[in-house]
Amino acid sequence: MPAMSTLRRFRYVGPAEIRERERDSPAGAVIDHVDDLRAWLATRAPGEEPTLTYVVTPDGRLRVAERRSEHVACAGGQDVLAAGELTLAEAGPLRVVELSNQSTGYCPALDCWRALAEALLRVGLPHPDGFTFACEFRRCPACAERNLVKDGWLECALCGAELPAAWNFDDSPGA
Ligand SMILES: [Zn+2]
Known part of the structure; x- marks a missing residue:
């Protein structure tokens, strides 16, 4: 197991009502080996899309779930x-x-790549060498809205305030 203590942890910053609503939802399937993924895929209903939701939990393990x-x-x-x-x-x-x-x-933040790459390497799942779609997130310092920065445009989509140049969810209160 790699030394996960050196990797940055991200806490949930979304709406509290979603976290509350999802409290009893089943967690994603733990994928420790590519065979775990094969087994999980075999349980899916026909016609499910090839894109999945994933997380890497603090123990360094990959979990997947349907995209929705x-x-x-x-x-x-x-x-x-x-x-x-x-x-x-x-x-x-x-x-x-x-x-x-x-x-x-x-x-x-984009540096979560390292944890993902380590998890995928451990699972033995071939993958691209970096994010094929890299999201730059910022929290608006004025209204606290979570923004996905598009084309380097550092302006809050909700209130128009200027967004900081660097990822900033560490220095703001959670939802
Ligand atoms: Zn704003």
Whole structure:
């Protein structure tokens, strides 16, 4: 097991009512080996999409759930080392073809890549060398809205205030 204590933890920063609503939802499936993923995929209903919700929990383990699942449910309410979406190849050997840190529940910084890469390496799942869709999240210092920065445009979508240049969910109160 890698030394996870050196990795940054992200706490849930989404709406409290979603966390409350998801309190009794089943956590995501723990994937310790590529065979665990195969077994989980075999239980899915036909026609489910190839994109999944994932988190890496503080113990460094990958968990997955259907894309419609909330990240906080997938994580069983825990903090995460990484969160986002992954897309599996629809044909050929089992592998990840797209990866993102897209989670408005945790708004993880881009450096969560390290925890994800370590988890995927441990599972033995081939994957791209970086995020294929990288999200820059900022919390608005004026209205506290969570923003996904698009095209480097550092302006709050809700109130128009200027957003900081760096990821800033560490220095603001949680939801
Ligand atoms: Zn704002």
